[in-house]
Amino acid sequence: MNWFAPFSDLISCLALLTAFCIATCFPQSKALGGVDLVQLTDLHLFGGVSENDRALRACIAEINRELVSGKPVNCVVVTGDLGLQDLIATGAAGHRTVVANAEDLLTTESKKFADIVATSRVKTWLFLPGNNDLIDENPESLRYFSKFLADVSSDIGGTINIVNLAAGGRAAVYEIGNLSIIGFNNASFKSNNNVTDSSKFAESQLAALSELDSRVSRANYAYIFYHVPEIDDPYLVRTNPALAKTFDKDFRYSAWTVKPAVRQAWNNIISRENVRGLFAGHFHDYHRDTYQNYHWVRTLKYAPASLIKLYLCPPVAIKNQERIEPSEQARGYRRIHIDDTGSVRSQIVWMTSNAFIQSPALSD
DSSP: OOTGGGGHHHHHHHHHHHHHHHOOOOSSSOOOSSSEEEOOOOOOOSSSHHHHHHHHHHHHHHHHHHTTTTOOOOOEEESOOOOHHHHHESSTTOEEETTTTHHHHHHHHHHHHHHHHOOSSSOEEEOOOOOGBBBBTTGTTTHHHHHHHHHHHHHHHTSSSETTTTTOOGGGEETTTTTTEEEETTTTTTTTGOHHHHHHHHHHHHHHHHHHHHHHHOOOOOEOOOSSSSSSOIIIIIGGGSSSSSGGGGTOOOOOOOOHHHHHHHHHTTTTTEEEEEEEEEOOOGGGGTTTOTTOOOOOOSHHHHHTTTOOOOOOOOOOOTSSSGGGGGOOOEEEEEEEESEEEEEEEEEEEEEEEOOOOOOH
């Protein structure tokens, strides 16, 4: 018996991914032309962990320093999990209720967040929600995220352009030349790891994919930013495999819990040639290779584009990494360069206790 036979599809896909990475090494010198972005994700500012606030301020200071030193940044994209659920909801998971003074809390905390963002030298910030910005991952609770960003925009007074990429319509696409930075609100796609919720949320999820389909079809070069990646969850693979889904044998470890029609609609979109990059967050795994390669993935059924085009960003928050030495934590942000031909070059900037360290010069 050939022990490797069941993994042949995955190995082939990873070989393609490796070739793709080698072909898109990040330039060490200042790039000519194109667009430069910074992706931040999973800030978790409202859970009472002061380290997360400090870490965001440190990331902004480092991005400012890079900008002053000559590394351009056109905009910052935040791919979810500000942590609004911790701010305005109480109760056990799956049974949370919104507090009576939620609107007041959003208004108060938006001012504090605006004060942090106002220290940025990058004058355009794009935002998407994460599953922890909804209430129990219910897509109907998006209004709290929208209100918070509207308040931040008002508080910041026009000094920084705050864009809600989950607002729908034209607001979900940020055009830079012939490049389309497309927001995809998939904050509900984890569905609480619950098959019942995947059915309950399916209509909303398919509607979000239909909107994404129309945006991608109009784009010359499309770059999709969202929260939950369609890939194995490293928590299920590396930390607690006992929690893998028993109701979905093909995608037991997937970070998505969705109906087959949802996954198929996504695969149809991302397989298009004009989709040049997928950028997501969501994970809090402390292994740095989680964000740099996909050799740890167990599932064989993903469409090739799910791995080949995907860039994972490490979190800013310390969640699930409190016991790891700062020098070994997987936290920070991702720098992204898109050149005039639409090709993506990228690297992670790792955050330690007193320094930021750039990843090797490969498109991670």
